[in-house]
Amino acid sequence: MNRQALVGAFVLGGIALLVAAFVLFGNFHPFTRTEKAVLVFNGASSGLSVGAPVTFRGVQVGAVDRVVIEYDANTKKAFIPVYITMRPDNIVLAGSNKASMPHLRDLVAQGLRGEMNLRSFVTGSSEIDLDFAPGTPAVLHPDIATVTEIPTKQSTIQAMTQTLQDLPIKQLGDNANTAMIAIQELSEQLDRDLPPLVKSVHETSDQSQAMIMATRDLVEKLQPELMRTLQSVDRLANAGTDQLDARGKELHTLLQTSNDTIARAGKSLNNIDSMTSPRSAERVNLEASLRDLAAAASALRGFAGDVERNPQLLLTGRRQ
Structure with a gap:
């Protein structure tokens, strides 16, 4: 009896440890309210697997339960519904009563949106990130979703990928090839034209230097004559100034005499007029x-x- 009781206690302890491990480290929370939800993605879901975390700004609020592919033969479009288990008790609306926890439908109405982001560059695993984005339109898929649907938005990596996919790579390559051909032709033309141009520049430089030397020699030769000419002009200017000063008095006397003569003539005319x-x-x-x-x-x-x-x-x- 003691041995059986010991084995039973050991088994019960193992079961308790297993349950505690599930509760503490796994996604099994028997005492927490959970809700099922689905996110429908249009693009690829590489790296997303069952058990991947669902986070809200870095805080885990759920986990991925199932990843499915829905293909519509009529529209030729494929969708990837990702079913998750949410613990909305971890999200509390400010000013609300804790006794009435919000439901996913209320959170979606408040602008809750989901996106798929890369979790680790090393392993390539992905996760679901939730956040409030009221400005993002809510695109729902009632034909696919069987539970509460959380609208999705394009992630930054997906936007970058879409931008890269939309780039005209072939056109850019053709333009780059054309540019390289033009550069090569320009290089070949420079190889042909540059040596004669350099030679012409050297010859022009030599001629310019020779002309500068000849001009300098001519200036040195003409400098004494220019100095003498300037001195002569200076003397002529001084002589002209002296003559003008000397003639100034004579001109003044002549003008005074002319004024007197004109005055007398005026008087004579006045006398003749009176006569x-x-x-x-x-x-x-x-x-x-x-x-x-x-x-x-x-x-x-x-x-x-x-x-x-x-x-x-x-x-x-x-x-x-």
Whole structure:
């Protein structure tokens, strides 16, 4: 009896340890509320296997139960539903009562979305990451999902992969090949044209250097003559300045004399104007003198006529 009791106790202890291991280290949580959900992916699910963790910003909230391939023969499209077991008790909405834990449908309505990301670059394993993204449209598949569906969004790696797939690799390769051919042709052309060009540059440089030397020699030869010419110009300028200074006084005297002459001429013109004025006394006297002269000339002409007719008048005179 003691041996049987010992064996029974050992078996019960082993079973208890096994259950504790499942509870502590596995996905078996007999006292935690779980919900089933499905995520439908359009792309490949490489590295995703049963038992892969389902995390929410790094915190594990579930595990992958099954990965299935759904192929639609009508649309020729293949979908990959990933069935998971969630423990929504680990997610608590702020301000809500803990007695009423949220359901997956409520979390999906709040914007819960899932994406597939690479878990390890070494092993190539993947995991499901959940996060709230209300801005991402919820694309559901009611024909495929038999349980609560969590909408999916494209992961960063998938976006990069899609971008790389959409790149026109062939066109880029053709453009690169064309560019390499053009570079090779340009290199060959440079190999043909560059030596004559370098030679021409050297010859031009030699000619320029010779011209510079000749110019320098000419400048050195002309420098004394230029200095003498500048000195002559300087002396001429000084002489011109002296002459202008000497003639300045004469010009001043000439201008003063001219001004005086012009003033006198102005006075003479004023006198002549006053004399020729109809009301001036000089003009009246002048007109009277002219009348007297005219009368005397008339009498003289009469006397001359009488003498011409009778010359004796010069001796006897006129008789009264």
